[in-house]
Amino acid sequence: MTVTTDTAVTTQVHRVWIKATPQAIWDAITQPEWTERYGYTNRADYDLRPGGAYRSYPSEPMKRGAEAMGIPLPDVVVDGEVIEVDPPHKLVQTWRMLMDPDTADEGFTRITFEIAEGRGGVSKLTVTHELEGAPKLALIVGGQAEETGAGGGWAWVLSDLKSLLETGAPMDMGDGLKA
Amino acid sequence: MNDDDRIFKALADPTRRHLLDRLFERDGRTLGQLEFGLEMTRFGVMKHLRVLEEAGLVITRRQGREKLHFLNPVPIRLIHDRWIDKYREPRVSALADLKHELEGKELA
Numbered sequence: 247m248t249v250t251t252d253t254a255v256t257t258q259v260h261r262v263w264i265k266a267t268p269q270a271i272w273d274a275i276t277q278p279e280w281t282e283r284y285g286y287t288n289r290a291d292y293d294l295r296p297g298g299a300y301r302s303y304p305s306e307p308m309k310r311g312a313e314a315m316g317i318p319l320p321d322v323v324v325d326g327e328v329i330e331v332d333p334p335h336k337l338v339q340t341w342r343m344l345m346d347p348d349t350a351d352e353g354f355t356r357i358t359f360e361i362a363e364g365r366g367g368v369s370k371l372t373v374t375h376e377l378e379g380a381p382k383l384a385l386i387v388g389g390q391a392e393e394t395g396a397g398g399g400w401a402w403v404l405s406d407l408k409s410l411l412e413t414g415a416p417m418d419m420g421d422g423l424k425a
Numbered sequence: 426m427n428d429d430d431r432i433f434k435a436l437a438d439p440t441r442r443h444l445l446d447r448l449f450e451r452d453g454r455t456l457g458q459l460e461f462g463l464e465m466t467r468f469g470v471m472k473h474l475r476v477l478e479e480a481g482l483v484i485t486r487r488q489g490r491e492k493l494h495f496l497n498p499v500p501i502r503l504i505h506d507r508w509i510d511k512y513r514e515p516r517v518s519a520l521a522d523l524k525h526e527l528e529g530k531e532l533a
Contacts, residue, residue: 255453259484259495389498401502417506
C-alpha cells in the first residue's frame, strides 16, 4: 500500500456521546481495570501528572491472539508522556505505538481527550489525535487496517467504550480479544 | 428525534453523503474547499454541513483563522454495530448451514 503524507491533514477527530458521568468516562480511559475491558483490552498505566509516564501493556487474550498470528508482542505496546491533566475533563498526552517496528519508528503522536457534561446525563467525549509524520499509525487508528487484523481504531474503541459504560458489557466482537 | 433518527436522516441525502465522502478522502477541510465543484450555493452547503454536525457525523475545529470540518466515523460505527452486524451474522450462518446440508446430501 502506498502511503502519502499530507502534513496539512494529519489530525483525526472522533466523538461519541455516552450516557455516563464525566468521571466514569475519565476512569474508563485512565484506570487499568477499565481499559482491560474494551477495545484492544490493553492495561493502561498512567502517572497522572504533567511529565508523568504512560505505558500500555498487552492483555493475556491479546498476547495469545498475537502469538497465534505469529507476531511477538513487546512487553510495552504503547508508551508516551502525560502533558496536561484536568480530571475529569481534559487529558493531553503523547502516544507511540511500539507493537509494530514501523509505527515505533514514526515516533510520538499527540492525543487530547476532552469530556464535557451534557443534558440528561449524557457526556460528550472527543478524542483528537494529531498524527503528523505518522501515516502508518493514522491508517491503524483511523480503522483502515481492520481487515488486516489491526482492529477498528478509534471508532471501534469508542463504540465499545460506549457499550461498556451504558450496558455494563462490551460488544461481542467475536474476535477472541475479550478476556 | 433520537440519535439514530438524526443519523439516518443525515445519511438520507445524496449531497450530504457526497460531503462525507469528500471528508473521507481528505479530512479537515474548510467550507470553501468543501463547496468547490458543487452546484450549490455556499448557504446550501452550510445547511447540509449543519445537519451533518447535528447528527455528530461532522465535527468542526478552529485552527488559526480557519474553521476545519472533520469526519467523525463513530456514529456510523454505532449504526453498523447496532443494525448491520446483527442481521449479517445469522444470514451468514444460515448460508453455511445450507452449504453443509447440500454437501452432505451429495456425499450420501
